[in-house]
Amino acid sequence: MGEARRTYFSTKGITRLLLLVAVFASTFTSTEIASSAQLYKVRIGEIGKTDLFFVGHKAFKYTERGYNSYYGANLYLIPCVKAEDSDCIESLSYRVSNSQEWKKAELDSSWKIPANGVPMVGSDKGSPSAMFVIRNLVATPPDPENNYPASGATSVWKVSQTGHDSNFRLFLNFNLSGTNPDPKSEKILWKEFTTQVLPISGYFPHSDGIPSGRADNSFGNIAGLKVKVRVGILKQILNGWVHSRTTNPEISYGVDSASGEFVDFSGTPLSVPTAEAVMDETQYLAAWEKPYMKSYLKQWGLRLSDLTVNPGGGGMWASTSGIEQGELKMWSAYEPYWSKTAASISSLWKISGEGNLNLQKFNSSECVSEGKIDGILATNATQYSPTPPTFVESSQELSYQLAAPHFKDANEEFKGTYSLVISEKLAHCIWGKSLTNASARVSILNSDGKSSVVSQSLNKRSGFYYFDVNGFGFSAPTIRIKLTQDAVVDSPTPKIAIASAKKMATITCVKGKLSKKITALKPACPTGYKKK
Secondary structure, three states, rough: OOOOOOOOOOOOEEEEEEEOOOOOOOOOOOOOOOOOOOOOOEEOOOOOOOOOEEEEEOOOOEEOOOEEEEEEEEEOOOEEEOOOOOOEEEEEEEEEEEOOOOOEEEEEEOOOOOOOOEEEEEOOOOOOEEEEEEEEEOEEEEHHHHEOOOOOOOOOOOOOOOOOOOOOOOEEEEEEEEEEEOOOOOEEEEEEEEEEEEEEEEEEEEOOOOEEEEEEEEEOOEEEEEEEEEEOOOHHHHEEEEEEOOEEEEEEEEEEOOOEEEEEEEEOOEEEEEEEEOOOHHHHHHOOOHHHHHHHHHHHHOOOOHHHHOOEEEEEEEEEOOOOOOOOOOOOOOOOHOOEOOOEEEEHHHHHOOOOOOOOOEEEOOOOOOOOOOEEEEEOOOOEEEOOOOEEOOEEEEEHHHEEEEEOOOOOEEEEEEEEEEEHHHHHHHHHHOOOOOOEEEEEEEEOEEEEEEEEEEEEEOOOEEEEEEEEEEOOEEEEEEEOOOOOOOOOOOOOOHHHHHHHHEEEEEEEEEEEEEEOOOOOOOOOEEEE
């Protein structure tokens, strides 16, 4: 309730990262359940703005059929029209595979919000089947006095040379959500932003409603996307830490002499698995007896009996649900029952933030920049914390948790990606100002007890340090990254690699006329053989 939408679009182990980072991943098992038993299914994955076309609205109160409702502000930024426009989308750019050239997508203006608006539909209290129109949603002009930029709907963009037909479009949502702290004032306080690009096939611009299409689970040949927005009011929410569903995330700030300040968000789309746990009733209810889960019930005023109303219901929790102080509590509660294989895979490009999220004690003006983003966390893991990493004082490490199924499908292991971007100002607060000769030392401890180590150059671009860890399996228990004194590389492109830095050596062993080549970290000849 609260958005106008047409649902044609379908999208749809714990790994710990320690930075100075460690990643711990567990092996996931699913329990066999007798076919006669009642099954309970729980999923964790990407939900929400992944499959909907939206029209925004300002905050308002509504009374209908004897009860009151409050609708917080839920805006969608519109493309810029004039040079002096602020807090708007200046452009959407993309690049195709095997090319570094950024192409500008073309705004598709074939659909506009109807003059009489788009109905916001709700239901009577306690009666989901009794539907009625709450109000018609229309575009709203900027209202700087009350913190509102201009708002409209999801914007639609055309692209070419991406391997799609002429009815393919990119839907761009740049959403702001907020509330009125003072009920006597209309001034809004922004709480969260999300910018997301959706690949849509079969696009059709209905004149009497919202556009239709179906979510394409592939971006085709699109290898990178960049959203450029002008910022004014937006600086109130575009700050602190943000989290991203991209690989190679980058952020840059600039000032245009005509249009003012802007920020670019860019990255590569990635695939995110949905995890599924299957249990019988005893197992399901036992999970909810764990301390965190019981407190979660209490928080929402629920009882255990409420959870058995829809046993096979395939309850879906968001990727950032059930997390407490960075710990993936809900995932742990269902730990024995997660399937090793993903239930589905979603292709995503998404960046979100809640503003003013700071890294524990590093929240002074010496460490953070007002009106600017301090850090980005990006991963393809099913579940992750949307908050900054936890700083471990004793080891000077940043600790972070991830979780995902072990396999992408029956034949392919799911490989993890994790990127951390930290502003130069914050990095100096965490690790000191002498980062001129720093590099990231990555160690991987496999489940069989063997380890590999690599020193990774610490890349710095446009005032940010970039750490990238790719290719780890969610059965690998530990990854750690520590800073050592080597060299910082100012590089226009990210260097991404996880490999063994302990070089393998090869020796030749002989026994009479027989010879063998032995390759290992510390090769030794078998019994009876001598090194040649």
